[in-house]
Amino acid sequence: xxxxxxxxxxxxxxxxxxxxxxxxxxxxxxxxxxxxxxxxxxxxxxxxxxxxxxxxxxxxxxxxxxxxxxxxxxxxxxxxxxxxxxxxxxxxxxxxxxxxxxxxxxxxxxxxxxxx
Amino acid sequence: xxxxxxxxxxxxxxxxxxxxxxxxxxxxxxxxxxxxxxxxxxxxxxxxxxxxxxxxxxxxxxxxxxxxxxxxxxxxxxxxxxxxxxxxxxxxxxxxxxxxxxxxxxxxxxxxxxxx
Numbered sequence: 001x002x003x004x005x006x007x008x009x010x011x012x013x014x015x016x017x018x019x020x021x022x023x024x025x026x027x028x029x030x031x032x033x034x035x036x037x038x039x040x041x042x043x044x045x046x047x048x049x050x051x052x053x054x055x056x057x058x059x060x061x062x063x064x065x066x067x068x069x070x071x072x073x074x075x076x077x078x079x080x081x082x083x084x085x086x087x088x089x090x091x092x093x094x095x096x097x098x099x100x101x102x103x104x105x106x107x108x109x110x111x112x113x114x115x116x
Numbered sequence: 117x118x119x120x121x122x123x124x125x126x127x128x129x130x131x132x133x134x135x136x137x138x139x140x141x142x143x144x145x146x147x148x149x150x151x152x153x154x155x156x157x158x159x160x161x162x163x164x165x166x167x168x169x170x171x172x173x174x175x176x177x178x179x180x181x182x183x184x185x186x187x188x189x190x191x192x193x194x195x196x197x198x199x200x201x202x203x204x205x206x207x208x209x210x211x212x213x214x215x216x217x218x219x220x221x222x223x224x225x226x227x228x229x230x231x232x
Contacts, residue, residue, distance in 0.1 A: 088157075103210075
């Protein structure tokens with residue numbers, strides 16, 4: 001069966017410090033991978049998605065970047081954190097179906113980031 | 117443009133009573149609709165999805181959803197609510213990126229509170 005891991009679970013960082021959040025998926029090959037941010041316990045904002053190694057698409061311009069160095073590894077980074085980067089970061093994976101749109105995204109446990 | 121609306125910020129129901137969490141959508145073409153649940157400080161869990169076929173979709177934990185094309189709705193239902201059902205519920209619609217990958221567009225979420 002497939003599992004998705006995120007770490008760390010919680011992170012407190014000072015403004016201006018770098019960031020690296022990691023997401024890994026087990027039990028599947030060539031997944032589509034996604035990074036979301038959830039602010040204030042509500043809406044989900046898609047940040048990045050990837051359909052393969054080294055292939056990253058950004059949904060919105062921001063202070064963050066993403067990389068996919070391996071098939072099942074997705075990393076979210078920042079060189080200098082802002083206060084507004086605080087939030088709950090969720091990684092998700094899906095496997096494309098023939099005809100596409102019905103594929104389900106499965107979410108990791110999330111990382112809570114607090115920038116002070 | 118694809119969009120999803122969850123008109124209720126919060127739904128309150130007594131344990132043992134039926135519950136409904138509302139969702140309406142706007143899509144071009146055939147809709148692919150999803151429901152997710154989120155417990156505090158956790159990732160989203162997939163409940164069910166509608167792709168095609170029977171308008172009544174059954175999912176996890178006794179939940180079901182009814183697809184109504186004429187009303188463009190996909191309401192989540194459960195015949196008898198449990199206190200443990202208290203959580204944040206998200207409706208989502210699938211949208212094509214145009215590069216054979218798909219993203220989910222989420223509603224703003226509805227908080228369900230089941231009182232004993």
